[in-house]
Amino acid sequence: MRYSLGFVLALSLAGLQFIAILIVVLTSYVSSERAILDHARGLMDRAGANAAEHTKRFLEPATEVTEQARRILDSGLLSTADTAVMERYFFELLSIEPQLSGIYYGDEAGNFVYVMKSDGPGPYRTKLISIEAGQRTTEYIWRDAEYSVVDRSFDPADTYDPRRRPWYEDARGLAARIWTDPYIFFSSQQPGITVAAPIHDSAEVLRGVVGIDLDIADISLFLSDLTVGETGAAFILSDDGRVIAHPDPARIGVRNADGTMGFIGINDFSDPIVRAAFADFKAQLTVADQPVRSEFEFAGAPFMTLLLPIPDIDLPWNIAVFAPEADFIQGIRDNRVRNIWFAVMISAVTGAVGLALSELILRPVRAFAVRTALVSQGEVSTGDPLPRTYKELRAANATLIEEIAARRRLDVKLQELNRELSHVTRVNMMGQMATGLAHELSQPLTAISQNLDTALSIAKMEEPANGELISILSELDEQAHQGGDIIRALRSLMRKDKSSTQPFDFAELVGQTQRLLRQELEAGGIAVDVHIPPLRMVIGNRVQIAQVLINLLRNAIDAIVGADSDNRYIRISALQFETHVEVRVHDSGPGVDPDIVLFKEFKTSKPEGLGLGLSISRTIVETGGGQLWYDEGAHQFRFTVPCETL
Amino acid sequence: MTDDTPQAATVFLVDDDADVRASLSRALIKRGFQVVTFADALQFLEAYDPEQSGCLVLDYGLPEMDGLKLQQVLSERQIGIPIIFISGHGGVPETVQAIKGGAVDFLEKPFRQKVLVECIEAAFAADAEQRTRDKERILALSRFAKLTQREKEVANFMIANPSSTASKEIGRELNISPRTVDHHRARILEKMNIGSVAELINLSIPQSDRTV
Numbered sequence: 001m002r003y004s005l006g007f008v009l010a011l012s013l014a015g016l017q018f019i020a021i022l023i024v025v026l027t028s029y030v031s032s033e034r035a036i037l038d039h040a041r042g043l044m045d046r047a048g049a050n051a052a053e054h055t056k057r058f059l060e061p062a063t064e065v066t067e068q069a070r071r072i073l074d075s076g077l078l079s080t081a082d083t084a085v086m087e088r089y090f091f092e093l094l095s096i097e098p099q100l101s102g103i104y105y106g107d108e109a110g111n112f113v114y115v116m117k118s119d120g121p122g123p124y125r126t127k128l129i130s131i132e133a134g135q136r137t138t139e140y141i142w143r144d145a146e147y148s149v150v151d152r153s154f155d156p157a158d159t160y161d162p163r164r165r166p167w168y169e170d171a172r173g174l175a176a177r178i179w180t181d182p183y184i185f186f187s188s189q190q191p192g193i194t195v196a197a198p199i200h201d202s203a204e205v206l207r208g209v210v211g212i213d214l215d216i217a218d219i220s221l222f223l224s225d226l227t228v229g230e231t232g233a234a235f236i237l238s239d240d241g242r243v244i245a246h247p248d249p250a251r252i253g254v255r256n257a258d259g260t261m262g263f264i265g266i267n268d269f270s271d272p273i274v275r276a277a278f279a280d281f282k283a284q285l286t287v288a289d290q291p292v293r294s295e296f297e298f299a300g301a302p303f304m305t306l307l308l309p310i311p312d313i314d315l316p317w318n319i320a321v322f323a324p325e326a327d328f329i330q331g332i333r334d335n336r337v338r339n340i341w342f343a344v345m346i347s348a349v350t351g352a353v354g355l356a357l358s359e360l361i362l363r364p365v366r367a368f369a370v371r372t373a374l375v376s377q378g379e380v381s382t383g384d385p386l387p388r389t390y391k392e393l394r395a396a397n398a399t400l401i402e403e404i405a406a407r408r409r410l411d412v413k414l415q416e417l418n419r420e421l422s423h424v425t426r427v428n429m430m431g432q433m434a435t436g437l438a439h440e441l442s443q444p445l446t447a448i449s450q451n452l453d454t455a456l457s458i459a460k461m462e463e464p465a466n467g468e469l470i471s472i473l474s475e476l477d478e479q480a481h482q483g484g485d486i487i488r489a490l491r492s493l494m495r496k497d498k499s500s501t502q503p504f505d506f507a508e509l510v511g512q513t514q515r516l517l518r519q520e521l522e523a524g525g526i527a528v529d530v531h532i533p534p535l536r537m538v539i540g541n542r543v544q545i546a547q548v549l550i551n552l553l554r555n556a557i558d559a560i561v562g563a564d565s566d567n568r569y570i571r572i573s574a575l576q577f578e579t580h581v582e583v584r585v586h587d588s589g590p591g592v593d594p595d596i597v598l599f600k601e602f603k604t605s606k607p608e609g610l611g612l613g614l615s616i617s618r619t620i621v622e623t624g625g626g627q628l629w630y631d632e633g634a635h636q637f638r639f640t641v642p643c644e645t646l
Numbered sequence: 647m648t649d650d651t652p653q654a655a656t657v658f659l660v661d662d663d664a665d666v667r668a669s670l671s672r673a674l675i676k677r678g679f680q681v682v683t684f685a686d687a688l689q690f691l692e693a694y695d696p697e698q699s700g701c702l703v704l705d706y707g708l709p710e711m712d713g714l715k716l717q718q719v720l721s722e723r724q725i726g727i728p729i730i731f732i733s734g735h736g737g738v739p740e741t742v743q744a745i746k747g748g749a750v751d752f753l754e755k756p757f758r759q760k761v762l763v764e765c766i767e768a769a770f771a772a773d774a775e776q777r778t779r780d781k782e783r784i785l786a787l788s789r790f791a792k793l794t795q796r797e798k799e800v801a802n803f804m805i806a807n808p809s810s811t812a813s814k815e816i817g818r819e820l821n822i823s824p825r826t827v828d829h830h831r832a833r834i835l836e837k838m839n840i841g842s843v844a845e846l847i848n849l850s851i852p853q854s855d856r857t858v
Binding site: 447 | 663666669670672757760
């Protein structure tokens with residue numbers, strides 16, 4: 001694990017909640033937008049359908065009234081000859097249906113009855129044209145809501161002939177109810193449309209044509225009430241590309257070249273958005289009678305459009321709806337920004353809470369870590385009570401404490417061994433030096449003493465006896481023997497160190513000496529290979545045997561380090577014999593130089609050595625009843641230690 | 647027996663130290679000893695003829711083959727020359743081992759010449775005695791070999807049963823008449839050049855040399 005527990009905890013607590021919030025925000029971001037756009041589509045469809053339905057209903061009364069008038073006049077229930085009755089009938093119809101602006105009847109003779117809504121002097125005006133014996137009379141009658149005459153006048157200059165009018169000609173020509181093209185009244189600037197139906201006598205001979213003027217400005221009014229999003233709009237577009245109704249009625253009128261008024265073409269419409277939206281509406285309309293939905297962009301903003309042919313009317317009109325997407329989803333977008341800020345704030349808060357929580361979770365762990373560090377430095381005893389912490393850590397702690405205690409015990413043992421070793425080594429060293437010196441000195445002393453004896457006997461034989469020479473030689477002989485006594489005293493000093501022998505576990509001693517030499521072994525990069533089968537307890541002076549082992553291992557380490565080879569190991573093996581254990585120490589070094597006299601004091605290959613190690617070791621082993629030797633063939637030092645017998 | 651005097655005996659000195667060899671041999675020669683010196687054990691083994699009487703003054707701490715080892719080799723070869731160890735080490739364990747191996751003495755260097763001479767003389771005496779015993783034994787053996795088959799049987803029976811040497815018992819056991827036994831006994835004593843049956847038993851001729 002490269003990261004600290006605190007870092008991981010903080011990261012996962014704060015990071016995970018951040019990711020969670022991010023996912024929620026993102027999914028709602030995408031799904032809400034799509035849902036709202038779907039919803040917007042629905043809103044547009046409903047607005048279009050609404051407008052279409054409204055327009056249809058708006059036109060229906062005109063159709064019905066026309067039908068009713070046609071049937072009454074056709075059937076002769078009402079005489080077309082009686083203008084007063086017709087005027088009254090037309091007046092009644094007009095007052096019932098508010099969207100009708102006028103009803104009229106013209107016959108084949110040129111007679112004409114026309115009742116219309118008027119601005120004054122009365123709310124209704126009747127125009128009567130009667131042709132009698134080639135004499136033409138045109139009379140205007142203004143009436144109030146109670147059908148009382150308000151004013152009347154004649155217009156002899158009037159040349160109006162209903163039979164020349166397009167509605168008359170179309171109805172007669174087609175012999176069926178017709179709609180004229182919509183138009184704009186020159187005087188009122190109001191858009192209108194005329195529905196006309198032919199009247200026949202019983203012989204199916206055309207008598208005249210009844211017509212109704214419909215004021216379609218109210219459609220625009222309705223459209224202006226219709227809300228499509230915030231800034232969207234619905235309007236009516238005829239198949240030939242003219243805007244018939246629009247929420248802003250002032251925009252739809254245009255003056256033609258001949259001075260008459262007409263509906264503006266879509267391509268000349270003053271609103272560039274509308275132009276952009278429906279410039280290609282004809283292409284869209286090729287799909288017959290089906291609503292066409294599409295999108296477009298204007299000035300970088302996305303727009304949605306709907307083109308819906310108005311069903312069940314005889315007119316080639318379409319409802320066109322358009323609205324910027326922003327109208328529907330701006331709220332969502334604003335909301336989303338709010339949500340993101342909200343999420344950021346929540347993230348910050350939960351992040352802080354997460355950090356606090358991780359801190360809370362971590363505190364017992366940290367307390368434990370601090371305690372462990374203190375324990376390892378020895379500032380706190382392992383027996384001190386644990387800080388409050390987790391079960392797992394408690395268990396780990398127990399194991400660690402045990403381990404530490406075991407290691408301490410081992411350390412104490414090792415230190416003890418080390419202390420004893422250095423003492424014993426010192427004593428042995430002194431002893432061995434004494435022995436070595438004694439041996440080396442005893443040789444010349446022997447020669448001196450023997451020669452003196454000989455000289456003395458020669459001197460005694462001479463005649464006359466040289467008393468002085470004899471006495472000198474005698475003294476010298478005594479002095480030589482005094483030297484011998486000193487050497488003997490030195491020897492006995494060494495012999496006094498009769499340390500106690502006891503049974504001990506040899507394998508354990510090998511482990512401990514190995515630990516004592518760990519630093520030197522590691523510094524030399526030397527592996528120690530121990531092959532010790534189960535052995536009986538060996539009997540000897542444990543510390544002295546440890547010194548022998550350490551001595552042999554140190555020699556091996558020095559040999560390996562001096563040889564500078566890649567193969568660096570020491571192999572320690574032991575064999576169980578009937579009465580003793582044989583120990584073998586082999587190293588990867590070059591072996592012993594044949595010129596070196598082994599086991600002899602003051603003979604060494606080491607520049608700083610005294611040459612006592614092996615001789616001390618041999619003395620120790622032999623004093624304990626074993627042997628120490630070098631097996632030249634196997635490059636092994638071997639020694640034996642007595643062991644418990646079966 | 648006159649040629650086996652101590653003067654004819656030789657001191658064999660083995661010591662790796664030339665000074666010790668020189669001083670010791672000079673001192674001993676001066677005192678009338680016959681001395682041969684060797685620098686190490688192998689040289690001695692090569693040159694020594696077991697017939698030569700004398701003693702071995704042996705340094706304990708020799709290179710290659712040390713004193714103890716040489717003692718062991720001599721013992722294996724059944725060479726009974728008496729050994730006086732001289733040692734610069736002089737540890738108790740070494741001494742014990744050397745004495746166990748049959749050494750006459752163990753002297754720590756430096757030692758007084760008088761002590762050494764006493765040891766040597768004692769060793770010579772021991773060696774001479776040993777050699778005399780050996781000679782008598784060999785003589786007895788050669789005489790025993792001259793006995794006839796029956797005489798050997800009678801002699802063997804007497805050696806094996808020293809408490810029942812009456813002619814009757816022997817005759818019953820060997821199924822011959824006591825008179826014949828008497829005759830054989832007289833012949834045995836005569837051939838072995840001894841006066842009594844007790845002397846025959848004292849010769850203690852080994853069993854292996856008495857096979858019939």
